[in-house]
Amino acid sequence: METDPEKTFRQTGWAGLRARLFHLYFVLRRPMTLGVRGLVHDTASNSIFLIRHTYVPGWQLPGGGVEAGETLAEALARELAEEGNIALTSPPALKSMHFNRRASRRDHVGFYLIEHFSQTTPKLPDHEIAESGFFPLDRLPEGTTPATLRRIAEVFGCEQPSPYW
Template sequence: MVARLNRLRWRLSRPLTVGVRLILVKGHAVLLIKHSYGRHWYLPGGGVKKGETLEEAARREALEEVGAMLGPLRLFGVYSNFIEHKSDHVVVFACEEFTLTPTRTREIEAVRSFDLDHLPDDLSPGTRRRLQEYLAGGPPAAGNW
């Protein structure tokens, strides 16, 4: 009951969210994260703050989560998620030029590079779809997360 009320309060107070995710690839390896509160591997990223551009959010999240200073970003795709009455919108950027300075946060349990041909079984479903699209040469014009 409490969870249901919290979800309703959240939906009424934050009816729309915008986030960014990053496909960070060097050579044939992609950089993924595992959150301290989750069980899957994900693309790095997070929410867009008020007054922040999408690119600024992507660069900030890359630095905060994995210690990455990014080169040129390429818009990869825009996706929507309406599961559980959400209205989440995710903008995905791809970046093949970046430098890493290892960083530690309480939110991120692990940061690791995986060969694109040997991805872990415990990828999040959305991450798996985005990487399949990346390997196929690009995303649909728009789609569901």
Template sequence: MALHHRLIGRVARIYWRLTKPRTIGVRAVLLDSDDRVALVRHTYTDQWYLPGGGVKKGESMETALLRELEEEVAVKNPQIERVLGVYHSRREAKDDHIIIFAVRTGDGEADALEEADLTEIEEAKWFPFDSLPASTSPATARRIAEYRNGLTGLGNW
């Protein structure tokens, strides 16, 4: 993991403690035709997460989700199936709201998963539901379990 990304993350957390910003993020339970889920490992953390990121000012949730999927894992034509849940997080001193979507890859894209933004994404892989890596973040594991159980989530991240 890149040392400079860890340092940038620390500076960001200090800034967030001082400013307490309200942020909106989007993430995807992105599935391929074999019902494997896409997970990413960022350059600034050791855990695996659902792909996604922040919504920019003036950007819709859908536009942000599609942009993040293309930027992080090079998926260009995903099909959004539904909203899985809306969550709130106070981690890192932010007032963060995260919208989770169920998304499928477009035709022929299952093999196209790759680390599209090498400065942010260390690794991107497909995983069967029953073989998630041990270092999957707890919140990511909860979102995947909710998807598998047909639940709509709401509440704390």
């Protein structure tokens, strides 16, 4: 059976082009941001890794934005390396997804539990990270953010994950 290339393009090409144009329209009209955060848990000492940024108050879980062309897991690995000199030694466990309505009307965060990692040297302060370190779960630093405390309670306190960050 012969196919007419021009007819095929009219049937599929215009639809594909239209789909790409609609996608572009929605990206420009309603952009959504996506981020990741990781709860790095040292099971041997029952401690977690927290950071304090130079530009926002409070101690929080490491993480950041997912860049174009990056998977969530790739973004998490990059952010852990940048913010904590932490390398994943096995795949992290995606625990939940959250709508971060405090950041914007279109921000979402993938939350991961990391229990298999290495850190060859502690993270030194820089222009982004003021302080970082591992803290025992029963002695978290003063100023730990409410969202961080909620995620810890969801993982270790058997609380249901909130849909909100």
